[in-house]
Amino acid sequence: MYKKLFIPGPVPVHPDILAAMATPMIGHRMKEYAELHGRITSGLKKVLFTQGKVFLATSSAFGVMEGAIRNLVGTRCANFCNGAFSDKWHDVTLRCGKQADAFRFEWGRPVTPEAVEQALSTGKYDSMTMIHNETSTGVMSPLPEIAAVMRKFPDVMFIVDTVSSMSALKVPVDELGIDSCIFGVQKAFALPPGLTVFTASEKALRRAAGMEGRGYYFDFTEFAANDAKDNTPSTPCISLIYAMDRQLERMFAEGLEARWARHRDLADFVRGWVTSRGFELFPEPGSCSLTLTCARNSRGIDLAALKKRLGEVGFAFDDGYGKIKGQTFRIAHMGDMIRADLDELFAAMIAIMPELA
Numbered sequence: 340m341y342k343k344l345f346i347p348g349p350v351p352v353h354p355d356i357l358a359a360m361a362t363p364m365i366g367h368r369m370k371e372y373a374e375l376h377g378r379i380t381s382g383l384k385k386v387l388f389t390q391g392k393v394f395l396a397t398s399s400a401f402g403v404m405e406g407a408i409r410n411l412v413g414t415r416c417a418n419f420c421n422g423a424f425s426d427k428w429h430d431v432t433l434r435c436g437k438q439a440d441a442f443r444f445e446w447g448r449p450v451t452p453e454a455v456e457q458a459l460s461t462g463k464y465d466s467m468t469m470i471h472n473e474t475s476t477g478v479m480s481p482l483p484e485i486a487a488v489m490r491k492f493p494d495v496m497f498i499v500d501t502v503s504s505m506s507a508l509k510v511p512v513d514e515l516g517i518d519s520c521i522f523g524v525q526k527a528f529a530l531p532p533g534l535t536v537f538t539a540s541e542k543a544l545r546r547a548a549g550m551e552g553r554g555y556y557f558d559f560t561e562f563a564a565n566d567a568k569d570n571t572p573s574t575p576c577i578s579l580i581y582a583m584d585r586q587l588e589r590m591f592a593e594g595l596e597a598r599w600a601r602h603r604d605l606a607d608f609v610r611g612w613v614t615s616r617g618f619e620l621f622p623e624p625g626s627c628s629l630t631l632t633c634a635r636n637s638r639g640i641d642l643a644a645l646k647k648r649l650g651e652v653g654f655a656f657d658d659g660y661g662k663i664k665g666q667t668f669r670i671a672h673m674g675d676m677i678r679a680d681l682d683e684l685f686a687a688m689i690a691i692m693p694e695l696a
């Protein structure tokens with residue numbers, strides 16, 4: 340039996356999208372592919388509010404997160420870390436042989452514009468990384484306020500992971516001045532894993548062109564050269580690109596504004612459900628994610644038993660990530676989920692633990 344996923348990624352994929360993946364194969368140097376690629380990158384530009392370049396990479400998010408480091412970090416990188424994924428990005432930066440410092444926030448706290456300003460004012464950095472929505476802690480950092488600070492540092496590359504947020508709310512890439520915005524599609528986009536979308540500003544492409552050791556597979560300048568022909572440097576995951584084509588159609592049919600509103604509604608609903616049952620929200624007030632709710636196990640329920648029993652009745656439930664595993668639980672409400680999906684999960688939780696009613 341397949342479990343219905345309430346974990347923060349991968350998330351459930353709509354049957355129409357799975358069906359689209361069974362479309363017969365085409366060659367990526369055929370004109371059919373260029374048409375598909377062009378249609379998708381123009382659709383993505385609307386979702387990302389960018390007139391710049393949008394690229395498709397065949398890898399999970401960390402492929403391009405590493406690629407961005409190799410292409411864009413010259414002298415030294417400031418990695419802002421407020422959870423497991425941002426910590427890992429710092430580690431990846433060092434593993435790429437780059438000079439970098441981690442600026443750490445207690446888990447549950449957002450990255451703040453003040454900390455960004457303080458770090459970059461030292462003049463030591465030519466690049467920074469941050470995660471918009473830290474999936475490990477359910478914290479969403481204030482991107483518009485941070486972007487306002489970044490305008491004071493035009494020579495610093497602004498590299499942002501939006502893996503678990505892009506499309507759930509408005510993230511206008513150009514207006515925010517993001518140099519490289521990166522997201523894997525298995526979370527907020529609700530596609531199967533294996534495809535990562537990223538942007539590169541003109542400034543980012545100039546930086547990349549002069550960068551040594553940027554490798555081949557994630558070389559931003561290779562992506563730009565191929566983009567001119569609506570293509571990719573190497574063979575892409577065409578089946579997933581069919582899936583993206585279908586998903587963009589579905590997103591525009593729903594309407595972006597309606598999609599954002601649905602996520603606000605789901606977030607309010609889930610936060611209300613957990614807090615009314617005596618669980619505290621893990622994030623600092625005002626920094627709760629719109630796409631997943633991370634709660635403290637304030638009532639000391641047996642989370643491992645709950646996870647196991649939910650699994651037996653067909654639900655995949657998450658009992659925390661990294662160092663807060665067991666002390667927290669996370670409920671995803673991203674992608675194409677609706678209220679009825681969460682009603683189903685909550686009913687199952689109550690059936691297992693009647694004290695949650």
Ligand SMILES: *Cc1c(COP(=O)(O)O)cnc(C)c1O
Nearest residue numbers: 399400401424472474502503523
């Ligand atoms: C899941 C996740 C990642 C890791 O992505 P992979 O696709 O597994 O490489 C990175 N950043 C965030 C915010 C995530 O939620």
